[in-house]
Amino acid sequence: MSDKKIKDVMVGIFEYPHIPYWFSLDQAMRIIKVSFISTKKYPEPLAMLVFDEKYNLLGTLTLRDILRGLEPRFMRTPTEKAQVVEEDETALSLVWDSLFAKESRDLAKKQVSEVMTPAKFFVEPTDPLTKAAYMMIHNNLILLPVLENKKKFVGLVRMIEIFDELSEAILKE
Amino acid sequence: MEELIQREDHQKLYVQLLDIIKKKIETREWDVGFQIPTEEDLCKTYGVSRATVRSAIAELVREGYLFRQQGKGTFVKQVVSDKLVMLTNFRELMLEPGVEFSTEVRVQTTMMPIGTIGNLLNISLDKHIIYIKRITVVEGKPVIIQEIHIPLHIGPDLLHENVTVNSLFGLFKKYKIEITRVRNYFGITFLSAEEARAFNLTEGSPTLLLNQLFFLGETPIMYIRSVKRHDSFGFAIEFKKSSMDERRFYVKR
Numbered sequence: 001m002s003d004k005k006i007k008d009v010m011v012g013i014f015e016y017p018h019i020p021y022w023f024s025l026d027q028a029m030r031i032i033k034v035s036f037i038s039t040k041k042y043p044e045p046l047a048m049l050v051f052d053e054k055y056n057l058l059g060t061l062t063l064r065d066i067l068r069g070l071e072p073r074f075m076r077t078p079t080e081k082a083q084v085v086e087e088d089e090t091a092l093s094l095v096w097d098s099l100f101a102k103e104s105r106d107l108a109k110k111q112v113s114e115v116m117t118p119a120k121f122f123v124e125p126t127d128p129l130t131k132a133a134y135m136m137i138h139n140n141l142i143l144l145p146v147l148e149n150k151k152k153f154v155g156l157v158r159m160i161e162i163f164d165e166l167s168e169a170i171l172k173e
Numbered sequence: 174m175e176e177l178i179q180r181e182d183h184q185k186l187y188v189q190l191l192d193i194i195k196k197k198i199e200t201r202e203w204d205v206g207f208q209i210p211t212e213e214d215l216c217k218t219y220g221v222s223r224a225t226v227r228s229a230i231a232e233l234v235r236e237g238y239l240f241r242q243q244g245k246g247t248f249v250k251q252v253v254s255d256k257l258v259m260l261t262n263f264r265e266l267m268l269e270p271g272v273e274f275s276t277e278v279r280v281q282t283t284m285m286p287i288g289t290i291g292n293l294l295n296i297s298l299d300k301h302i303i304y305i306k307r308i309t310v311v312e313g314k315p316v317i318i319q320e321i322h323i324p325l326h327i328g329p330d331l332l333h334e335n336v337t338v339n340s341l342f343g344l345f346k347k348y349k350i351e352i353t354r355v356r357n358y359f360g361i362t363f364l365s366a367e368e369a370r371a372f373n374l375t376e377g378s379p380t381l382l383l384n385q386l387f388f389l390g391e392t393p394i395m396y397i398r399s400v401k402r403h404d405s406f407g408f409a410i411e412f413k414k415s416s417m418d419e420r421r422f423y424v425k426r
Contacts, residue, residue, distance in 0.1 A: 014325070018283040018301055031285045035299040053306075055282040055332065 004165055006132060007125035010146045010155035017048045021058055021113035025069050028061060028112050044160045045142045050116045057153050059116035060143050069115035070104040072096055122147045123157060129165050132157050178219050186221050187228035188292055193219070194229060198238050198249050207249045209239065232289060236398075237360025237382045250360050272311055278337050280306035283325060290322050293386060293396045301325040303332050308371060315371050315402070322396045327389075341395070352395075354388040362400065372402045379403060 017035045019028060028048060036046050048061045072095075096104075121135050122145050132144055136159055146155040178189050197203040210218065215226045230247060233239045240250045283301045291298045302322050309317040321341065323331060328348045336344070345352060362382040369376040380400045387395040 014301060017285050017299070020280070020282055020284050020304070023284070023287075027287055030287070031298075035285070039299060051282050051284075053280040053282060 004129060005125065006123050006127045006129065006146055006157055007155070009129065009161040009165060010125065010157045011161075012155060013049065013153060015043065016156065019048050019050055019061070019112060021050050021052060021111060021116075023112050024109050025066055025112060025115065026108040028066060029108070032063070032066070044158065047143055048112075049156075050112055057119050057145055058113065059118045060145075061112050061116045062142075065115045065117055069110065069112075070107050072099045072103045072107075117141070119145055122150070124148065124150075125154060129162055133162050133166060136162065178221060187225045187232070188289055190215070190219055190221060190225060191229040191232055191289060192292060194233060195238060203249050205249055208246045209249065211246070235362060236289070236384055237358055237362050240361070274309050274311045274316070276337050277308045277310060278305065279308060280304060281332065281336060283332060286322070290396065294322060294324055294393045296324050303328075305336055307336065315373075317399055317401045318368055318371055319397055319399045323394065327394045350394065351389060352387045353390055356386045356388070358382075358384040360384075364400070368400055374402065 017031050019031060023031075031048065032046060036042060046063050049057060050059045050061055052058050121139050121141065123132050123135065125146055125148055135144060136142060142159040144157050145153055146157055148154045178186055178193075194203075194209070203209060209215075209230075212223055212226045212230070215221075216223055219226075230239065234241060234247075238250060239247050241247050282304055284304050286294065286296060286298055286300070286302050290302065291300075294302065296302070302324055305319075305321040305323075307319045307321070308315045309319070325332070328345070328350055330348065331341075331344060334344050342352070360382045361379050364372065364374060364376055364378045364380050366376045368380070369378065372378075372380075380403050383397075383399045383401070385395075385397045385399070386393050387397070
């Protein structure tokens, strides 16, 4: 295993669009389109960073979070789900399709803070890469903020770089 | 010849239309008091949907370029000053001389330009901006709400500066960013729900609006939108043209 630390593989925070928590999902979608899709830049993951009024990181917002935010309400809670006759996933997706025009457009008005992945887990620049891998595996994350002295947000570490380094170490042996 | 909407352009259609109309107002092709064409005519002329026309008009009303008169139509608003070099800072501009005030910084963060901000600052929509929102308080009452937008690359350190005590102009000086020109638009607008809450007034109340675009040479480097409560404070402006004819407006209720 190389001696590389988080600081050697992390990327700058401005690689990702910043948005405040009060932006709506449709504003976030527009930013994703402008920043990534129309420029044909597809960094893995396509995500945005969500901040509070004083520029503290609150969370990350991925395409998955946005799509989840657009899902009709009844598809999310078990009690309401019972109202649907067919519960298999294909049928549910068809119900969503019939509701898309109406409900998902309304849902796109809600704030990104409601659907983002809260930033609960961090790594330090001097941490080993395996720590980031561990946190990603156990918390289902593909992007981790890097904080200096538990406070200053200095970068981001992505699964792709962690994977690249760890796989490299294994394959060259 | 009419300027056309570029459909292949990624910029939103309403922003393009808004720019076209703004240009007509700024060049006085549509002068003060001019009744702008109906929504239907604009749809036909520019080949856009009614929703696009409505969004553009709504934004121009919000920015103080146009006003609507129920049952009559939409008109170009009186612009008190245009392209004048401002000698005073905003507080001197919007507060009576000698008034004691304090400043609360509600927001100081970065974001992506939304709405017309990218266009105003002439930056691509995937570039970050610094967004600051300050409230000026006089005798315990919020009087001015200011929203400040600065492209991040102009002065990234401004993001971490204390803008409660330091003036933006002082900070620009510190970073050797020289403001060479200011374009001011004064007008009346209507309070948004959020602004009304901050002022403890009713949504839709008329309010004084000042839009300022600051330039370094030909590059826009800061856009400030300020709204000032109308119900208890005066409005003082002092500015100078590039020549020496100085004018002073002072209005007090």
